[in-house]
Amino acid sequence: KAGVTQTPRYLIKTRGQQVTLSCSPISGHRSVSWYQQTPGQGLQFLFEYFSETQRNKGNFPGRFSGRQFSNSRSEMNVSTLELGDSALYLCASSLERDTEAFFGQGTRLTVV
Amino acid sequence: AQKVTQAQTEISVVEKEDVTLDCVYETRDTTYYLFWYKQPPSGELVFLIRRNSFDEQNEISGRYSWNFQKSTSSFNFTITASQVVDSAVYFCALSEARTSGTYKYIFGTGTRLKVLA
Numbered sequence: 001k002a003g004v005t006q007t008p009r010y011l012i013k014t015r016g017q018q019v020t021l022s023c024s025p026i027s028g029h030r031s032v033s034w035y036q037q038t039p040g041q042g043l044q045f046l047f048e049y050f051s052e053t054q055r056n057k058g059n060f061p062g063r064f065s066g067r068q069f070s071n072s073r074s075e076m077n078v079s080t081l082e083l084g085d086s087a088l089y090l091c092a093s094s095l096e097r098d099t100e101a102f103f104g105q106g107t108r109l110t111v112v
Numbered sequence: 113a114q115k116v117t118q119a120q121t122e123i124s125v126v127e128k129e130d131v132t133l134d135c136v137y138e139t140r141d142t143t144y145y146l147f148w149y150k151q152p153p154s155g156e157l158v159f160l161i162r163r164n165s166f167d168e169q170n171e172i173s174g175r176y177s178w179n180f181q182k183s184t185s186s187f188n189f190t191i192t193a194s195q196v197v198d199s200a201v202y203f204c205a206l207s208e209a210r211t212s213g214t215y216k217y218i219f220g221t222g223t224r225l226k227v228l229a
Contacts, residue, residue: 033216033217035217035219042220042221042222043203045216045218048216056216058216088155090155090157092217099162100159100162101159102159103149103156103158103159104156105154105156
């Protein structure tokens with residue numbers, strides 16, 4: 001059974017640009033969550049989607065957005081990139097909303 | 113407010129030693145879930161265990177064991193006879209089952225375990 005797949009694995013962007021990250025959950029999983037991991041702030045919750053609806057959002061500015069498609073695949077978008085957005089972005093999927101989440105390998109974003 | 117504290121930033125042990133990683137949590141909910149994840153250098157968070165707040169039974173899985181004590185709000189993780197492959201960052205996390213049905217993981221800051229050969 002394939003795990004959570006995130007693409008791309010690495011990304012370098014310039015300040016002011018926008019970026020879209022993709023996440024394909026484990027087959028059959030309907031809940032997808034996104035987390036940002038930085039050395040200073042650790043792992044922080046960005047948002048959670050369930051059946052194409054955003055059900056929860058973390059304390060991030062509106063530049064961070066996401067969506068989930070009918071096949072449960074999810075994308076997150078960051079507009080007007082700032083240096084501080086450099087981080088490992090992790091996607092997690094779970095079967096239901098209160099079961100364990102399985103994480104992808106992440107997308108490492110570097111903003112220069 | 114919910115919070116997870118992993119006071120040990122980094123631990124170094126020699127192979128075959130036992131090691132315990134501490135996790136203390138805070139929550140106002142009566143129904144919640146606790147997790148441990150392992151993050152090797154590749155970056156992926158590997159699921160190790162999930163425990164709900166009504167199940168205080170300790171669990172053993174091979175060389176891994178977990179001790180859940182609601183009285184002290186702790187969910188500690190012990191690796192017996194550690195191996196070099198156990199070297200990683202370990203995260204403890206809390207998820208609350210709120211009545212609204214929304215949930216998210218609150219992670220601790222992680223404990224970096226180094227197992228020396």
